[in-house]
Amino acid sequence: MxxxxxxxxxxxxxxxxxxxxxxxxxxxxxxxxxxxxxxxxxxxxxxxxxxxxxxxxxxxxxxxxxxxxxxxxxxxxxxxxxxxxxxxxxxxxxxxxxxxxxxxxxxxxxxxxxxxxxLGATEQRGLWTERCQACGECMLATTGGICPVSRCAKRILNGPCGGSSNGKCELGKEVDCAWHLIVERLKALGRLDDYEKVCSIKDWSTDRAGGPRKVIREDVQV
Amino acid sequence: MRLEYPTNIRIVLVPCTGKVDIIHILRSFEKGADGVYVVGCMEGSCQFISGNIRARKRVEQAQEILDKIGVGGGRVQMYNLSAGEGTHFAKFAVEMEEKIRGLGPNPVKNSKKNLAA
The missing domain is CATH 3.40.50.2300 (Response regulator)
Incomplete structure (x- = not known):
């Protein structure tokens, strides 16, 4: 929401x-x-x-x-x-x-x-956290359901960076390293092979970089 | 027990103080109340687990709002007692009445009168 x-x-x-x-x-x-x-x-x-x-x-x-x-x-x-x-x-x-x-x-x-x-979720009453930046090209399928675009401060697609320490981001101890979470999640899913695949350059034209966006669905237009 | 407490207090019964919302407190002031206090069970003994803690938080938020709009957060107070502490109930009423008398009438009520005149 x-x-x-x-x-x-x-x-x-x-x-x-x-x-x-x-x-x-x-x-x-x-x-x-x-x-x-x-x-x-x-x-x-x-x-x-x-x-x-x-x-x-x-x-x-x-x-x-x-x-x-x-x-x-x-x-x-x-x-x-x-x-x-x-x-x-x-x-x-x-x-x-x-x-x-x-x-x-x-x-x-x-x-x-x-x-x-x-765009975020209600973790508990009074605590809402960011989960999505609406980049327009979802890559959650390959990252164990954890989004590096919204949850990594650097939006790194092949992480973690050198600032990750004990699962936390260099921004502060209260910020989880998204890539640490991704690795842990892929390990739990038995899909660490996915982590070895290098993510190619993302098409950011579907993100805000391409200007204001539109979704046109002629199939539902009357 | 036959305890006496000020007669200018209007009691509004609620099933649990967790039912009291910020808007109930604010509306009381809009309608001309000079002060509002919420009397709940002791913290840790709420039958609904956290009703009185919710009430305390809402009272604090109401205080903050009333301070910002110039009515004064001191006009709202949360008290806790157990069901067997009738003497405390009377004591809180006296204490609150004295406090509100010290603060004077609700400024919103006065402004309404002045604008109508």
Whole structure:
């Protein structure tokens, strides 16, 4: 899922302070799971903002709503008939949702209420870690299901590098060496022969290096 | 036991303090409460394992938010006691009432009144 983190409330206040009527808009998908932009977070943020502005002598209207997703036309349409009532929308969706919303509703400023961080997993409640950089050419089949692109700081495809020590990366003792994990995993799978195969040069044109990307599936287009 | 405690405290019953969320605390302030305190079981003796620990963390988060928005995190407090400690319940109520009286009324409530006038 897409992992996001809360923005400091001071930063949000600074952005919306000149408006009079705001809609805080949450998203029921990834940002709900990582507890940054779901219905609960919308309620808390809206309540805190209302109290802040009241406390500072301004009765700002701050309404709340949460959509199933902000990255799909059909769900974004839900707010079409009410969006003109607001001076701005504070979207707690990921960067995709904020942009899609802004593309759809040209005359309303859409502000981000979270910082979008990475594609990751919930290791435990309150701990999300990166697992994928969406490079567009998955090589997990040959690396025992551990991604050197997202989990190795150097994105080395034939590792480990000389900075690996006791299974940890030279970045710090809290960072696992991805290639150490790969070797251990291949050993457990009885596939260490795979490790001996030199990985050829990766085609990075499917990564961000090739500019903004598209997936076109004519088979599902109507 | 017939213990006395301040009458200006409104008790909201919950099945476990783990049910108390940050929004419940914030809404209390939006509606004009001057202070909120959560009374849970002793840490380590929660029937639902970690309900009172969750509550403590949420109280801490509410304190942080209230500090940032100028309401004051000191208006929220977590207390723990066992079911047999009625005297503690009364003591906490008195302690909290004194603390809130010292802090004065909820500034949000005052601002609302001023804006309405």
């Amino acid at each position: 897409i992992v996001a983190d809360k923005k400091p409330i001071e930063e949000i206040i600074e952005v919306i302070k000149d408006h009079d009527k705001i809609l805080v808009l949450g998203c029921n998908e990834c940002v709900t799971v990582c507890e940054a932009g779901g219905k609960k977070e919308v309620e808390i943020l809206a309540s805190a903002l209302r109290m802040y502005f009241l406390n500072n002598g301004k009765e700002m209207v701050i309404d709340e709503h949460t959509l199933e997703r902000q990255c799909d036309h059909e769900y974004l349409e839900e707010v079409r008939d009410r969006i003109d009532q607001y001076d701005a929308v504070l979207s707690l969706a990921c960067g995709v949702g904020v942009q899609f919303m802004a593309e759809k509703y040209h005359s309303t400023p859409i502000y981000p209420g979270v910082n979008t961080c990475f």
